[in-house]
Amino acid sequence: xxxxxxxxxxxxxxxxxxxxxxxxxxxxxxxxxxxxxxxxxxxxxxxxxxxxxxxxxxxxxxxxxxxxxxxxxxxxxxxxxxxxxxxxxxxxxxxxxxxxxxxxxxxxxxxxxxxxxxxxxxxxxxxxxxxxxxxxxxxxxxxxxxxxxxxxxxxxxxxxxxxxxxxxxxxx
Amino acid sequence: xxxxxxxxxxxxxxxxxxxxxxxxxxxxxxxxxxxxxxxxxxxxxxxxxxxxxxxxxxxxxxxxxxxxxxxxxxxxxxxxxxxxxxxxxxxxxxxxxxxxxxxxxxxxxxxxxxxxxxxxxxxxxxxxxxxxxxxxxxxxxxxxxxxxxxxxxxxxxxxxxxxxxxxxxxxxxxxxxxxxxxxxxxxxxxxxxxxxxxxxxxxxxxxxxxxxxxxxxxxxxxxxxxxxxxxxxxxxxxxxxxxxxxxxxxxxxxxxxxxxxxxxxxxxxxxx
Numbered sequence: 001x002x003x004x005x006x007x008x009x010x011x012x013x014x015x016x017x018x019x020x021x022x023x024x025x026x027x028x029x030x031x032x033x034x035x036x037x038x039x040x041x042x043x044x045x046x047x048x049x050x051x052x053x054x055x056x057x058x059x060x061x062x063x064x065x066x067x068x069x070x071x072x073x074x075x076x077x078x079x080x081x082x083x084x085x086x087x088x089x090x091x092x093x094x095x096x097x098x099x100x101x102x103x104x105x106x107x108x109x110x111x112x113x114x115x116x117x118x119x120x121x122x123x124x125x126x127x128x129x130x131x132x133x134x135x136x137x138x139x140x141x142x143x144x145x146x147x148x149x150x151x152x153x154x155x156x157x158x159x160x161x162x163x164x165x166x167x168x169x170x171x172x
Numbered sequence: 173x174x175x176x177x178x179x180x181x182x183x184x185x186x187x188x189x190x191x192x193x194x195x196x197x198x199x200x201x202x203x204x205x206x207x208x209x210x211x212x213x214x215x216x217x218x219x220x221x222x223x224x225x226x227x228x229x230x231x232x233x234x235x236x237x238x239x240x241x242x243x244x245x246x247x248x249x250x251x252x253x254x255x256x257x258x259x260x261x262x263x264x265x266x267x268x269x270x271x272x273x274x275x276x277x278x279x280x281x282x283x284x285x286x287x288x289x290x291x292x293x294x295x296x297x298x299x300x301x302x303x304x305x306x307x308x309x310x311x312x313x314x315x316x317x318x319x320x321x322x323x324x325x326x327x328x329x330x331x332x333x334x335x336x337x338x339x340x341x342x343x344x345x346x347x348x349x350x351x352x353x354x355x356x357x358x359x360x361x362x363x364x365x366x367x368x369x370x371x372x373x374x375x376x377x378x379x380x381x382x383x384x385x386x387x388x389x390x391x392x393x394x395x396x397x398x399x400x401x402x403x404x405x406x407x408x409x410x411x412x413x414x415x416x417x418x419x420x421x422x423x424x425x426x427x428x429x430x431x432x433x434x435x436x437x438x439x440x441x442x443x444x
Contacts, residue, residue, distance in 0.1 A: 021226050027288045027421065030358050050185035058192040065199075067222075068286075069213045069293040069329055072199025079196060083189045132200055134290045134336070134357070142357070 004045060004102075012060060014165075015040050020067040023157075031146045034154040036161060037064050037074070038125045041082050042118060045102050050086060057082030070133065077129040081121045088120050106162060118158050123151045213322055213329050214284060214295045220327035223295050227283035231424070238424050245313030275390050276430040278303060280310075282423040283327075287334055287360035294330040294423065299323045309389040309429040315417030316340060316353075316395045317426055319388055328428075334360050334420060342395050343383040347372055350383045353395060353414075360420045363396065365412035370403050372410075380414050387437040389429060 019037040026034070041057045048056075061078030065071050089098065094109040106114045126147045134143050180187060214223060280302075284295040298304055300323045308320045310330050318330040319338065331338050333355055340353040342365065351367040368374065378398045384391030396414035404411055431437075 020222075024286055025284075027286070027360075030288050030360075033288055051188040054185060054189050054192060058196065061196070066216060067214055067219050068289075070289075070291070071203045071213070072196040076193055076196035076200065079189060079192045083185070135200070139357070 008044065011043060012040050016063060019064065024068065031149050032153055033150050034157050035125065036154055036157045038078055038081055038122060039118065039158045041078050042085065042121050043103050046098060053082040053085065054079050073129055073132045076132060077125045080128050081125045084124055085121065088117060092116055106166065115155065115159065119155045122154045126151045214293065215299065215322055215324040215327040215329045220295065220324065223284040224297055234422050234424050237422050241313055274431065274433060276432065278428040278430060280426050280428055282426055285423050287420045290336050290357050292332040292334040294318055294332050296328045296330060299326045299328045301325050303430060304328050304428050307388060310426050311393055311429065312418050312423065312426045314419060316382060316389060316393055317418050320428065333363060333416065341383045341386040342380050344374060345379040345381050350385065361416055362399065362413055363416055365414060366409065368410045368412050370408055370410055374398060374401060374410065376400060387431055387434045
């Protein structure tokens with residue numbers, strides 16, 4: 001239990017620092033703003049009650065908002081993907097069942113499942129976030145292309161981060 | 173009643189979701205209307221100090237560029253010093269009162285900035301304790317950068333020119349004709365002008381400077397250069413795109429401008 005809390009806390013801090021100090025300063029293009037922070041919400045233990053996931057998502061988002069001067073936008077987007085997480089899990093059928101699993105892992109569910117899971121939630125997060133950021137539907141397609149391009153880059157970055165940091169793969 | 177409570181318990185997560193989304197949207201809408209950063213922002217104690225520490229690591233990387241910019245600025249200032257001018261005995265100049273300072277310049281370091289968002293902010297390493305206050309203008313040696321939106325004791329956040337809600341009162345130097353500068357996403361080097369009527373014979377390369385009307389910036393601070401313009405049908409105004417002179421990609425040092433008479437002007441204009 002304590003191990004679980006520490007793990008998630010470390011993941012939260014790590015993602016927050018990488019997001020605010022590295023990714024936010026990339027400035028590659030107006031159309032590519034990767035956000036890997038939402039992975040913290042996606043990777044919360046599956047057993048967490050839904051209401052708690054939403055509350056955690058909200059406050060995690062609010063922390064990122066404080067750094068980005070985007071008051072409320074990340075909070076809204078992160079609470080939204082917390083709410084959508086069970087729906088996404090039900091939509092996707094993994095290689096093995098969700099029983100005995102605590103969180104999304106590549107070696108438990110397979111690479112395809114993992115990309116689909118993080119990709120869908122990242123897309124949902126970016127949809128909410130970027131439309132809230134611009135706060136209008138003028139330039140609808142400009143924002144949409146921003147959502148799609150950023151979601152692709154974010155998903156790849158999440159995949160990369162997980163591959164680097166995933167703890168000891170099972171040896172066969 | 174009992175059914176209602178059961179209903180609430182049954183779908184507790186959904187109601188938590190609705191409540192928190194409501195709170196978040198309230199924050200978003202409030203800040204959207206008030207054109208300023210929220211109460212949680214990058215000028216806070218924790219956020220500001222993290223950015224400050226991080227800035228001290230990266231400070232050395234841009235030193236070359238910064239040096240060049242400072243050299244240019246020095247040269248510009250030297251040109252304007254009196255001993256460099258050839259005295260003109262025919263020029264009857266009105267003497268200025270050196271005791272009355274209209275504009276104070278506070279040198280600051282930029283400890284965090286973005287350029288790729290829709291609403292870009294800049295964080296400065298000085299705040300209320302150093303005389304910085306809300307609504308002061310921020311410039312670099314090259315041009316206008318933004319307007320201070322929020323201050324804490326030791327930090328402040330600036331609404332960059334690259335923010336969808338920032339408006340700067342400008343004029344086209346050649347004609348002295350006023351207009352408004354705004355930015356609506358896209359390249360951090362380009363911005364738009366509004367309110368420039370089509371009867372004005374503007375040309376590519378015309379200089380755009382601040383108008384000095386708004387009491388935030390002094391008159392004639394450089395803003396940008398007209399890059400292209402077109403006349404949309406059915407409108408009496410040009411669509412003007414300008415190239416911004418301040419380099420938003422390598423911001424490191426800037427000046428906050430304190431107009432000591434700003435309050436007086438505001439007060440007077442308010443009672444009209």
